[in-house]
Amino acid sequence: MENKKLKPTTLQAVSPLAIMIVLLTIGVGFMKLRAEPIILICATFAAIIAQKLGYTWDELQKGIIEKISSALPATLILWSVGLLIGSWMFSGTVPMIIYYGVELINPRFLYVTAFLITAVLSTVTGTSWGSAGTIGVAIMGIAQGLGMSLPITAGAVVAGSYFGDKLSPFSDTTNLAPLAAGSELYEHIKHMLYTTVPASIAAIIVYLVVGLSAESSSASTESVSIIQNQLSGIYNWSFILIIPVVIMVVGSIMKFPTLPTMVINSLISVVIGVFVQGFTLKNGFISMINGFNVTMSNFDGEVLKDITTLINRGGAVSMTTTTVLVFCSMGFAGIMSTSGMLDVVLEAILKRVKTAFGVILSTIASCFTVAFVTGNSYLSILIPGELFRKIYLERNLHPKNLSRTLEDSGTVLVPLIPWSAAGAYMTVTLGVDTLAYLPWAVLNYMGIVFAIILAMTGIGITKITDEEKEKFLIAEGEK
Structure with missing residues (x-):
């Protein structure tokens, strides 16, 4: 008989992320330690929480393998x-x-x-x-x-x-x-x-x-x-x-x-x-x-x-070093996704969203969260995209607003994260540490700044009519 799975509390879901932020900031940012062991420590902590929620090691391992395969x-x-x-x-x-x-x-x-x-x-x-x-x-x-x-x-x-x-x-x-x-x-x-x-x-x-x-x-x-x-x-x-x-x-x-x-x-x-x-x-x-x-x-x-x-x-x-980092990051992401902790984090972000500005800002925060946790540009697009696509339609926002925000805060953000595959690749290839070139990758973070400005002013935010909204919702139902 399959073990009953418990839904993670907000504290349980957020704690591995909080620990990761603190350890990576201190370890990588200040002490110049390798990121891989730190990520493995955070993955171990996340796995302990997941097992308390009823997930077996075989289930977590399957999630890790799926993420590494991706x-x-x-x-x-x-x-x-x-x-x-x-x-x-x-x-x-x-x-x-x-x-x-x-x-x-x-x-x-x-x-x-x-x-x-x-x-x-x-x-x-x-x-x-x-x-x-x-x-x-x-x-x-x-x-x-x-x-x-x-x-x-x-x-x-x-x-x-x-x-x-x-x-x-x-x-x-x-x-x-x-x-x-x-x-x-x-x-x-x-x-x-x-x-x-x-x-x-x-x-x-x-x-x-x-x-x-x-x-x-x-x-x-x-x-x-x-x-x-x-x-x-x-x-x-x-x-x-x-x-x-x-x-x-x-x-x-x-x-x-x-x-x-x-x-x-x-x-x-x-x-x-x-x-x-x-x-x-x-x-x-x-x-x-x-x-x-x-x-x-x-x-x-x-x-x-x-x-x-x-x-x-x-x-x-x-x-090789970059590959090892990718596998470690995917291991952490696999545990967070399989146990439902990542979903809880994203749901918590949406609780108080009521305006178009709030929706876009929440999308940016979600992309940043997924990118920070997984270090994967594909996941930072796919997960928030799946989560927000109906919310945009319900708020009469055209889907292209969502796709633009996904790229502004997902695709270009990942190479600025030292433990991401892109960040590690750029460091190895160009011979400069991620945190050293980060301030000068102006396009990568200014896109997010302008996305927030547009959301605040409404400039460049395309709305849809109720008729268009109905067509999009029907198309969603057919998928």
């Missing part, structure tokens, strides 16, 4: 990006972008350039991780070569990468948000402009102001020349090195499957490294798995530390 597609992409970075270092694709980038980019406009380039690439390709892991890595190299601030550059790269993640019709989250809210894709994208455009303008202004005032921190022409000379000594430059970038862009536009496209791209990059650079096939395969190392080249002489920092990176193994 994260496996993202994990596979994570590994494939590691393959791609390692192979692009091996082929010379990223080093060539760095070589010409430090020559062409004015240091005073580096930050705004970083934002705009990654915004364009992420919009065309629909992938924030791919944009940050390819052109983003190159931009970080340019910043290092020019002596510019790495946290500011990383923040601009993250902000630009998530511009496309919000607006590109090729992005999974851009498609997922209207699906969860019950709106239409291109209607959703147009509605996103109300918050994304002003947030982007704010970001550009910040990057321009900071960049123009940072000229004195730029590296000298001599140091840039040294870096270029060493890169030229390690690699041979050829237009062929751009082929991997073209493959990635074309594959995204043609909507080829992401994982096989990245793997094939990596293999082609290794072939380019063998024939153009003269490196060995064995080292090419090693670069894909363990990352590229300058010792794989035929360069004679002492290599600058700046150069090794730039190009000794990549490989699927470099993503």
Whole structure:
């Protein structure tokens, strides 16, 4: 006979979250401890509460496995990006972008350039991780070569990468948000402009102001020349090195499957490294798995530390730490979801919601809660979307208001959370701690600010008539 399950009280549901907030703030924020053990402690505490509610370990384990399974597609992409970075270092694709980038980019406009380039690439390709892991890595190299601030550059790269993640019709989250809210894709994208455009303008202004005032921190022409000379000594430059970038862009536009496209791209990059650079096939395969190392080249002489920092990176193994963090986070999320504690938290948020402003503010709070607990952008869209979609209709709010809010406070918030998969990925890929680049990822949090402003003023909030409301409710009943 199945054990009777008790519904968690508000105190029981909130306590694991409260403990997690306190421990992560103190442990990660101040003591610089690893997040994984802290999350496991919180998961253990949540599991004890769940067992007191009548849930067996087998039931909790099943929930954990389901959550980890849901994260496996993202994990596979994570590994494939590691393959791609390692192979692009091996082929010379990223080093060539760095070589010409430090020559062409004015240091005073580096930050705004970083934002705009990654915004364009992420919009065309629909992938924030791919944009940050390819052109983003190159931009970080340019910043290092020019002596510019790495946290500011990383923040601009993250902000630009998530511009496309919000607006590109090729992005999974851009498609997922209207699906969860019950709106239409291109209607959703147009509605996103109300918050994304002003947030982007704010970001550009910040990057321009900071960049123009940072000229004195730029590296000298001599140091840039040294870096270029060493890169030229390690690699041979050829237009062929751009082929991997073209493959990635074309594959995204043609909507080829992401994982096989990245793997094939990596293999082609290794072939380019063998024939153009003269490196060995064995080292090419090693670069894909363990990352590229300058010792794989035929360069004679002492290599600058700046150069090794730039190009000794990549490989699927470099993503192992991030993968472990994902599994730990999914374990905690699985226990919270299976035991019903997460549902109770979200229900508590809705108790006193009576106005359109309150509904939108509650949606933002719910997205933040789910993102903070799970560290998963998909869950931060799906769970609040399912919870709020009928509430929006009952308050005569068009579903596209919900889908926009889900992206403003779900998709772009996750990379600012250190223990999330996105936060950990950006840290590993760009070489800057999440909390260090957080203040400079202006787009990511300004979108939430403008979402709140619109909710308060009613600007950009689309209402529906009773007839339209009836049609939406009928459609809901058919699902």
